[in-house]
Amino acid sequence: MAGIGFELRKLMRRNTLSGVARAYLYAGVISSGPMILSCFGILIIGVLSLTVVVPTVLITQFQVSVTYMIACSLIVTGPLQLAFTRFVSDRLFEERDDLVISNYRAVQLACTVASGLIAVVAMGFGFRTEPLGYRILMIAGFVIASNIWIAVIFLSSVKQYRQILLSFAIGYTFVVGLTLSLNRHGITGLLGGFVAGHAILFALLSGIVHRHFRSPRFMSFEVFDRKMMYPSLAWVGLMFNLGVWADKFVFWYVPETGTRVIGWFHASLIYDIPVFLAYVCVMPAMAAFLVRIEADFVEYYDAFYDAVRTGATLQRIHAMRDMMVGSVRAGLYEIIKVQVVTLLLIVAFGAALLGALRISSLYLPLLLVDVIAASLQVLFLGLLNVLFYLDARREVLRLTGLFVLLNTGFTLLSIKIGPEAYGYGFAAALVAVTVVAVRTLDRKFAFLEYETYMLQ
Template sequence: MAGVGFELKRLFRARTAAGHLKAYSYSAIVTTGPFVLLTSMVLAVQLLFIAYGAGDDESAVFLGAVIYSFIFSQLLSSGFTIVLTRYLADCITVQHYRDVTPSMFGMSAILLVLGTIAAVIFFWNKPLAFELKLLSHVFFSELLLIWVGGVYLTAVKKFKYLILGYLVGVLISLLLTVLFLETNWLPPTEGALLSVDVGMGVLALFFFLYVTSRFGLPRDGMLFAFLPYLGRHGRLFIGAFGYTLGLFLPNIIIWQGPWGVLIHGTFLYAPRYDVVVFYALLSILPLMTIFVVKVETQFYERYAHYFGAITHGGNLHLIEDSRKDLLYAMWFEMRQALEFQFVFTLIFLALGNYILSFAGLDYNAINMYNVILFASFFVGTLQIFMIMLEYFDFQKGVWRIGAIAAVGNIAFGIVSLWLGDKSYGFGFFLASALALAYGVWLLRRFSNGINYYVFCAQPVFYQADAGIFWTIAHLLYGDKLPDLERMEKA
């Protein structure tokens, strides 16, 4: 999100209430816009089903296809996209633009192949109609392409195009859904899935066309030149995958229990639990908004000054002053962001009890919401700590946090399922608290020894990773394979 900082700084320089309001609004749109638009699309389709009298089964199949596509596309892509972000950042830093567009097509090809294999395994012997399987798989594949394309638009700082693309895709999806429901050309589920397929296809195409217009077609570039990064930065992959797995595992585990509902013998989910989790996770959207503002306008300047003092020959006194300034800004801004979010968590706690009771949820579900609400606060905070460790390239800590989040949710989730529905949500709460406690300890430990980690914990001699991914890339491209981490800026 580094690119958003320039726009935020320009808005804050105005030093007016209007300027500050625009800055926070801009950050909110960039950080939460895609999620809000996609969520609004799904909710709007559900309301259209009700308005046009579609059956509950039709609505349930559509919702199952969308939920599964969203969750498992995130699980499949999260590790790859964070490594791709690192590769793309290096390409832009050294102005090696030749392989930017090819890497987008190469990563998309890998994810589509893996996604197709996963879809075939999942749908094999399922009684769902073939056309519904196909439409669901297309939506799943398009989400994979969207997650990849979003990385590139974020990296080149085209946030307005990112949001515009989502808005156009969602509007097309909703208009086509209305058309199919109005004309009865297709059954409601098939019509709605085809509509979102077309809308998300337009969105993915928009992303790819913009990137190719910016960096050119992948004629001479290397489609898989990023492969060595999967080995070199594999710990980032594990960390991102572990965090995402820990986020969705509680739901997947609850699906296996008595609350699980099987739709058409294919999609298993727990509406009673999933709805509560959804509302709880909405509460942490303000956290990323305020965090981006704080990091991009305050922390990053100190961060750049500290490492600039190191790499450009600053004396010990300058480096030490920069270190103190950096750490003070980091902890101060993080504390402010978390205090801001905690207020929103309390607001959601107060309002949620009334709203959920009006929605028809019982006393136990509302109590579960209160627990999951604070688990969501822990999860949002954990993401911030992981981002800070990624800023300092402390990958060893990132993968450990991700592993703790995943393993903790497996262990506590199974115990929670075994104890019964009165304990649902506590597994998520305990696992998130454990991972966060470790993340806080790890960042404090790193902060106290930051000079050691920056100066002494680095390898004395640079050596390119020679693992299996580097071997595959070298077999494909030989000596033409660029080593971006040793290249000078063009």
């Protein structure tokens, strides 16, 4: 994220209120813009279709279908995302740009084949009674969504953040517009507009990719070479996405909390809405995390390794290590402070917010717990990010694997306890993995100089 870091540091160095405000706004939009646009796009489509789509259960079926489309596409492409990012970064460092776009096409081919096969099997076995148009659109939408995540992760690795955000803004304008224009045709119309809008978004992202890179070879498969592949990163990508969605799947499919909506797809009325609102509420924390990591930590990180490479004094190296540690602590404290303020605002105005959305105030306790849990997820993500900077891939893999196990187990336990414990399983899992991540990072920093010199 060096491109973001350069822009943020430039804004922060102005030492003005407007400069700091612009830095945080820019970080917040970049870090959570696509997610927020996706969530609000689906919400707007549902609200504006209420008076047109009859019966309204079709809107619920549409929203649940696209939620599964997004969730499962993230999980399926998880193993490719981080591994491909590392491959692209390594090739750019080696100045072998010709391998970038050709291997990007290979990854997209693999993604298309894998996601297409999964979607065909799922639609063939779990949705036989649904209309043919619905099944075809779900297959096409799943393949397109999977390829969108590959394009996004590729453009992120080459620092095209603004183009990503602009593409999502334009793409979701088409998504909402096309879906609303076709909503009179029921779930097939809703889904058709959604898939067509995503096809436009994917075309925009692909245009950016092919405009910036050229290669004499159309396609090459070095990315799958065991010498260039990082299996640990593939497993981390899978485990992190599974961990994020584990509690949702548990609530969807446990009989006490989930109900069947369409085909194999289930949803949880009591859990889904508070979780959605909670993720919207963590946007300030994501901005704080990105500003502190990119504006402070990366600067000291670069200074530390520059000191090592240039043969600086041990005192200088220790000083830069200490500054790195201090910047991480300051960043984590800032995330906590921002989310405490957000939580207090939810306590004060949460009932009014739920009322404005025509949601019962009985959801407020669960919303508060989910906001805390989502805030901890941002904290956990920040710690993983720092560990990635320190190349602690095995430690990150263990942490994400633990996240999957604890989130699944604690969520099942919370459902067994009863409604008063809903959401606490997700929060407890994140408390545990965040504590373990902090201890892991402490140990990593304690032996940083030793590992830098002795384990190369």
